[in-house]
Amino acid sequence: MDVMQTPLVYLKGVGPDRARLLKEELQLVTFQDLLHFFPNRYIDRSRFYSIGELPRTNAEIQIKGKVTSINFITQKRGKRMVAQFEDETGSMELVWFRGHQWIRELLKINETYVVFGRLNWFKGKASIPHPEFELESIFQQSAKMLFYPIYSSSEKLINKGVSQKVLQKLMTSLLETKSNAFSETLPKHLLDQFKLIPKDDALRQVHFPISQHLLSRAQMRLKFEEFFYMQMQLVLKNVQRKQKIKGHVFEKIGINFHQFFEKHLTFELTKAQKRVVKEIRMDMGTGRQMNRLLQGDVGSGKTIVALLLMLIAIDNGFQACLVAPTEILAQQHYHSLSEQLEALQIPVALLTGSTSKKERQALHEGLNNGKIPILIGTHAVLEDTVQFNKLGLAIIDEQHRFGVAQRSKLWKKNELPPHILVMTATPIPRTLAMSVYGDLDLSVIDELPPGRKKIKTLHRTDSNRLKVFAFVKEQIALGRQIYVVYPLIQESSKLDYKDLMDGYESLSRSFPLPDYQISIVHGQMKSEDKAYEMQRFIDGKTQIMVATTVIEVGVNVPNASVMIIESAERFGLSQLHQLRGRVGRGADQSYCILMTGQKRSQESQIRMETMVKTNDGFQIAEVDLKLRGPGNIMGTQQSGILQFKIADIIKDQSLLKAARESALKILKEDPSLKHPDHQCIKKTLAALSFDSNIWNFIS
Ligand code: ADP
Numbered sequence: 170m171d172v173m174q175t176p177l178v179y180l181k182g183v184g185p186d187r188a189r190l191l192k193e194e195l196q197l198v199t200f201q202d203l204l205h206f207f208p209n210r211y212i213d214r215s216r217f218y219s220i221g222e223l224p225r226t227n228a229e230i231q232i233k234g235k236v237t238s239i240n241f242i243t244q245k246r247g248k249r250m251v252a253q254f255e256d257e258t259g260s261m262e263l264v265w266f267r268g269h270q271w272i273r274e275l276l277k278i279n280e281t282y283v284v285f286g287r288l289n290w291f292k293g294k295a296s297i298p299h300p301e302f303e304l305e306s307i308f309q310q311s312a313k314m315l316f317y318p319i320y321s322s323s324e325k326l327i328n329k330g331v332s333q334k335v336l337q338k339l340m341t342s343l344l345e346t347k348s349n350a351f352s353e354t355l356p357k358h359l360l361d362q363f364k365l366i367p368k369d370d371a372l373r374q375v376h377f378p379i380s381q382h383l384l385s386r387a388q389m390r391l392k393f394e395e396f397f398y399m400q401m402q403l404v405l406k407n408v409q410r411k412q413k414i415k416g417h418v419f420e421k422i423g424i425n426f427h428q429f430f431e432k433h434l435t436f437e438l439t440k441a442q443k444r445v446v447k448e449i450r451m452d453m454g455t456g457r458q459m460n461r462l463l464q465g466d467v468g469s470g471k472t473i474v475a476l477l478l479m480l481i482a483i484d485n486g487f488q489a490c491l492v493a494p495t496e497i498l499a500q501q502h503y504h505s506l507s508e509q510l511e512a513l514q515i516p517v518a519l520l521t522g523s524t525s526k527k528e529r530q531a532l533h534e535g536l537n538n539g540k541i542p543i544l545i546g547t548h549a550v551l552e553d554t555v556q557f558n559k560l561g562l563a564i565i566d567e568q569h570r571f572g573v574a575q576r577s578k579l580w581k582k583n584e585l586p587p588h589i590l591v592m593t594a595t596p597i598p599r600t601l602a603m604s605v606y607g608d609l610d611l612s613v614i615d616e617l618p619p620g621r622k623k624i625k626t627l628h629r630t631d632s633n634r635l636k637v638f639a640f641v642k643e644q645i646a647l648g649r650q651i652y653v654v655y656p657l658i659q660e661s662s663k664l665d666y667k668d669l670m671d672g673y674e675s676l677s678r679s680f681p682l683p684d685y686q687i688s689i690v691h692g693q694m695k696s697e698d699k700a701y702e703m704q705r706f707i708d709g710k711t712q713i714m715v716a717t718t719v720i721e722v723g724v725n726v727p728n729a730s731v732m733i734i735e736s737a738e739r740f741g742l743s744q745l746h747q748l749r750g751r752v753g754r755g756a757d758q759s760y761c762i763l764m765t766g767q768k769r770s771q772e773s774q775i776r777m778e779t780m781v782k783t784n785d786g787f788q789i790a791e792v793d794l795k796l797r798g799p800g801n802i803m804g805t806q807q808s809g810i811l812q813f814k815i816a817d818i819i820k821d822q823s824l825l826k827a828a829r830e831s832a833l834k835i836l837k838e839d840p841s842l843k844h845p846d847h848q849c850i851k852k853t854l855a856a857l858s859f860d861s862n863i864w865n866f867i868s
């Protein structure tokens with residue numbers, strides 16, 4: 170067995186108790202785990218504060234001085250031990266609430282100590298509770314060590330005496346167990362290409378760096394390695410899946426596609442649209458099942474891509490379905506697609522939660538016998554009773570969280586699984602996409618149709634409301650339509666609902682009948698009422714649409730040119746961006762007005778500024794990622810695989826990219842890792858105790 174798999178209980182300085190503690194508190198079980206338990210940060214040992222010039226903060230500091238006296242002070246809350254600590258510039262206190270006896274025995278009066286810890290200020294007096302301390306003479310002996318590593322710890326560990334110093338000692342004895350070098354895990358050509366230092370050096374330097382420079386090199390090497398093996402696993406998984414799962418072969422482009430493309434397409438596709446149609450078409454012709462994510466900013470024209478792909482499915486004798494997240498959106502897709510396909514005489518059916526039982530029966534029959542080639546719907550499409558004759562392609566709109574379980578519902582419907590395309594306008598930062606969707610194929614529409622005017626985004630507070638309303642009247646006079654959106658963060662929130670109704674009433678007063686007509690749509694309405702109101706707005710019968718975020722995704726009313734978002738500080742960045750995407754769809758100059766109160770948190774201020782500054786969904790996603798962190802963006806399900814030991818998916822984006830490209834290249838050139846150079850990869854992959862999170866998510 171590999172020495173590194175040895176349980177920690179066999180390490181010098183670790184007994185059964187400590188082994189248990191390390192496992193419970195830090196999830197460290199083997200030598201290997203401890204070795205890859207990297208410091209959070211480092212203390213520069215060359216930097217000393219003098220007591221006379223301490224910063225008035227709770228900073229962690231290092232000082233040098235002597236203990237002049239030790240006292241025990243008994244209080245109601247317990248006993249504390251207080252050491253007076255002095256240097257030439259002043260005095261302060263070192264305080265212990267626990268462990269008095271052994272510390273008392275250790276501390277020598279009038280000897281010079283180097284002390285490290287977090288400052289505490291009370292009534293103008295400085296103290297350090299539970300400091301780390303070391304005799305200066307001993308400190309000197311290890312002077313070649315420039316930095317002290319600081320590891321993440323826990324209250325319990327500290328209470329049980331597993332201090333930073335103890336962790337450092339364990340690390341030292343671990344590094345000493347290996348007199349020969351830790352074996353290399355990356356092939357030489359990668360080390361050369363990216364100027365990475367050997368694994369052994371990196372491990373030793375990351376725990377006990379002797380210079381800032383070597384520390385940076387060590388960190389870079391280990392980050393690269395971490396990303397590289399994550400990418401290796403993801404890419405391998407993708408390759409394996411493709412080998413395993415057979416799919417329908419769409420071998421031709423037929424009459425429907427050609428006719429539509431040549432006679433009925435009212436605009437020219439953008440280059441990006443053409444490219445993704447081609448990518449996806451190729452993927453559907455390989456004999457493997459397609460699992461692909463199509464990303465494109467709001468308004469980039471994903472729907473037409475979906476339509477063309479469905480025509481390819483039909484041309485090859487298959488059925489296709491398009492699943493939308495809301496009923497409104499499903500209806501809208503249904504109307505626009507049936508209109509566009511009318512000339513080709515291709516029937517399109519709609520299935521949602523409010524489809525009547527009778528209609529359903531006819532639908533089920535048509536799907537079952539194949540007479541209905543295209544089905545549009547909500548999640549009702551995924552119900553077990555819905556059986557297709559020959560479903561070849563399932564397109565999921567606006568839902569990048571379309572999960573594994575939902576996908577498998579489509580699988581059961583046929584012998585071979587349909588090709589699956591998930592479309593999303595929620596821009597996912599490239600690095601996140603690379604990590605979370607590293608096993609999926611990705612197509613990106615990175616271009617908007619020509620002639621779109623940039624949406625002007627303004628940030629206004631309640632005190633500007635009259636001016637905003639005056640502006641709205643101007644726009645309505647020009648024949649435009651207006652959205653006013655209220656937050657409804659929780660569907661059940663009475664307060665949010667009240668805000669919406671209050672807002673509706675106040676708008677009705679400012680925009681009175683008969684000159685103005687206002688539609689309202691919110692989650693507590695019956696879906697037929699929603700559809701009715703929505704339709705009035707689409708038909709231009711109402712000028713203002715008051716809504717909650719039900720209109721967030723998908724809705725397409727090109728004549729609407731103003732989006733007012735109320736209480737904008739309560740929306741997340743990606744939601745704001747989605748909402749803004751509802752305007753700017755026609756030829757007119759469009760506006761997005763973010764209304765907030767006077768007072769805002771710093772974070773919401775950044776959100777507003779970002780929205781005002783840029784229309785680019787990817788840039789917005791990057792800011793969002795920085796503000797909220799990867800776990801919050803992708804949801805807990807996926808956050809597991811975003812936890813890295815040393816790499817940081819936000820800060821180390823370029824390394825991630827390099828690592829992914831390297832993994833792809835190696836697997837392309839040497840798929841079964843036969844090359845002698847790649848034996849280390851094979852070995853490392855085999856030894857990797859795969860993070861179960863990764864496998865749960867992917868498989
Ligand atoms: P999204 O990607 O947000 O789903 P849509 O598919 O709703 O975007 O398209 C937005 C609008 O742009 C629609 O009105 C659509 O007809 C139009 N559109 C799509 N592609 C093009 C193009 N290549 N040229 C001009 N208009 C286009």
Ligand code: MG
Nearest residue numbers: 471472566723
């Ligand atoms: Mg869309």
